Amino acid sequence: xxxxxxxxxxxxxxRKAGRDPDEVTLIAVSKVxxxxxxxPVLEAGHRVFGENRVQEAQGRWGALAPRFPGTEIHxxxxxxxxxxxxxxxxxxxxxxxxxxxxxxTLARLAQERGACPELFVQVNTGAEPQxxxxxxxxxxxxxxxxxxxxxxxxxxxxxxxxxQDPAPHFAALRxxxxxxxxxxxxxxxxxxxxxxxxxxxxxxxxxxxxxxxxG
Ligand SMILES: *Cc1c(COP(=O)(O)O)cnc(C)c1O
Numbered sequence: 001x002x003x004x005x006x007x008x009x010x011x012x013x014x015r016k017a018g019r020d021p022d023e024v025t026l027i028a029v030s031k032v033x034x035x036x037x038x039x040p041v042l043e044a045g046h047r048v049f050g051e052n053r054v055q056e057a058q059g060r061w062g063a064l065a066p067r068f069p070g071t072e073i074h075x076x077x078x079x080x081x082x083x084x085x086x087x088x089x090x091x092x093x094x095x096x097x098x099x100x101x102x103x104x105t106l107a108r109l110a111q112e113r114g115a116c117p118e119l120f121v122q123v124n125t126g127a128e129p130q131x132x133x134x135x136x137x138x139x140x141x142x143x144x145x146x147x148x149x150x151x152x153x154x155x156x157x158x159x160x161x162x163x164q165d166p167a168p169h170f171a172a173l174r175x176x177x178x179x180x181x182x183x184x185x186x187x188x189x190x191x192x193x194x195x196x197x198x199x200x201x202x203x204x205x206x207x208x209x210x211x212x213x214x215g
Contacts, residue, residue: 003041013194027074029207032214042068050205052077054086078132081105093118095157095186098133107149118154120186125169126161143180155184166192170199
C-alpha cells in the first residue's frame with residue numbers, strides 16, 4: 001500500500017476515536033527493506049523511519065539521511081549496551097529501553113554528549129518469556145529509576161503477543177503511561193495500528209503495510 005493510503009487510514013482511525021490525526025506519528029519501518037522501496041517513500045515527503053538494528057541503520061541512513069533533510073530515525077529493536085553510543089548518535093528516538101544497565105549506560109552517555117534521543121520504555125505487556133521489555137509490574141519502578149537518572153522518558157512502547165487480541169494490551173499500556181505521567185504511546189504495527197490509535201497510540205510503527213513483505 002502507498003504511504004498516502006496508510007496516512008488516510010491513520011486519519012480515519014483517529015477521527016473515529018475523536019482524536020486529531022496530527023497526534024499520531026507514523027514511523028515507516030524500513031528495516032531489511034531494499035533501498036528501492038524506501039526511496040519512493042522519502043521522495044513522497046515522508047521523513048520518519050524505524051529501524052531495528054543499529055549497524056544496518058547506520059549503513060543505510062549514513063548516506064541517505066543527508067540527502068533528505070529532516071529525516072528522523074527511530075530505533076525500535078532490542079539495543080545492546082555496547083551499541084548504545086552508536087544508537088544515540090544515530091537516533092531521534094529509542095523505543096526499546098528495557099533494563100537498568102541500558103538505562104545507566106544511556107544516562108552516562110547523555111551526560112557526556114549533552115544530548116539524548118527521546119526514550120520509550122518497552123513493556124512486555126504479555127509477560128512473554130522470549131520477549132524484550134520490562135514486566136508490567138516492574139514498569140512504574142523502572143520509569144522512576146530512569147527519571148532519577150535524568151533520562152528523557154517520553155512514553156511507553158509495547159508489542160502485544162502475536163496470537164492475542166491486542167486491544168487489552170494497548171489499553172493496559174495507556175493506563176500505565178497515564179499513571180506515570182507519560183504522554184507518548186508507541187504501539188500498533190501493520191496489522192493493528194487502527195486498534196492502537198483507538199486506544200491512544202501517539203506513534204505507530206508500520207512496516208509491511210507500506211513497503212511490502214520483508215524478504
Ligand atoms: C518490524 C517491527 C514493526 C513493523 O512491523 P510490520 O508488521 O511490518 O508493520 C513494528 N515494531 C517493531 C518493534 C518491529 O520490530
